[in-house]
Amino acid sequence: MLKKINPAGVLSLAMLMGCSAETEKKMDDDHKEDVTWSYAGETGPSNWHTLHPEYAACGEGEKQSPINIDVSTVELNDDLEALDLTYQSTPFSLENNGHTIQLTDPTGENSIEVQGEEYTLQQLHFHTPSENSLNGNHFEMEGHLVHQNEAGELAVLAFLIEEGKNNSVLAEAFSNMPSENNKEELASNVKLDLLLPEDMSTFHYSGSLTTPPCSEGVRWVVLEEPIQLSEQQIKTFSEHFPHGNAREPQPLNKREVYVK
Template identity: 40%
Template sequence: MKKILPATVAVLMLLAGTMAYAAEEQWSYAGEKGPEHWARLDPAFTLCGQGANQSPVNLTGFIEAELEPIKFDYTGLVTKIQHNGHTVQAAYSAGSFMTVNGRQFELRQIHFHTPSEHQLDGKQFPLEAHLVHADAKGQLAVIAVLSSLGAENPNLKKLWQQIPQEVGQEEGMATQVRADHLLPENREYYRLNGSLTTPPCTEGVLWLVMKNPVAVSEEQVKQFSEVIGHPNNRPAQPLNARVVLQ
């Protein structure tokens, strides 16, 4: 029987739309298990310290390119929402896809970070959503949506109403939330290669960061922060030799 490496197990759990709380206790966002220590916590987390293409980054030094529009075919809905101790993660029904550069990826789950993990020319945002996709070979692509303070976001409101208050809890959705309603109307994007922003920090992830933020109210950011109980953003990592296409 082929041995499955711990890092592979973590990615498979991510694609399944859930991360067991017991596994999440291995690392944290602060203290002795914080980001600066991730690489030493488990041999499977080595890339967190030694990887050359780590995420998130400060998006800067943009290179002009003819990026084709992303084709969205999101037909499903959020099916359940989980508080895993590190984020609020929403599982998505099967059969929703996005296509970029001829590659089709299926949407698997959506989760959130506050403050934002990615920065634009050094600017950090109060909230960032990650729409995690995988192709038929298990290769990952993540659409990142930044949020700026403004009016209440009606779609986030529906999600926030369902957030479990206790770590490890999971709730079914009583209201319908579509992934395309979480995206900005203008879907121009930045593109770069990177990694997962949590252990095992697996590289080879295609990042598509929406140029235009969506609105979120200060109260909504506060509500999310109070549920999580701490900032849940990995600090920006070195860009190294990568280019950011726009």
């Protein structure tokens, strides 16, 4: 299950987000337009904290995402409730925002319940290679379902992706990826309930956005069992982001990671 990419090669790549900064309400539109960030060079992850005062957490935060999940050290938490998913066939819009391919949910009808708190789905996006790693191993890709509750707090349901069978749920989206800064509507609905793996074992930790401004207080739920995309589907995504679009794992800093 952990047949993955050499971590040394992964960490040499320039990398992307785990939770879209577009859902972060603390930054106004002017700041978003004025500041350019990327995954390489002077505007890459190691310098994000220098690009704008509101990006300080990218360098100073103590609960940053993504992380490496050491399976041997995670704690079983019987108090964690099983995820309650309310997902349905949804007419997503598709966008290449320059940092990732994003599917935005306009309906407000998809949600998850985590520990009794309801979070409504905002969007789904992808990274290559995976941002979170298991036992130091990165998967070919990772997807993030980004949710928000009524208080504006975020919860990310992350699923790891390995090379394997063609993924019919994402077939249309991955066959029609737009060029940068273009949007289009998908012709058919995406069936989210068919996207996730059968085994819903999860890792839980407190983290952050993985793009500027790297704001903390994000609830992370990472599915242990990966889903599959075909070699061609992974290649198609990678052609849009040839240098990768994932931030490297951040220090755990005494945080606990729980498994359910």
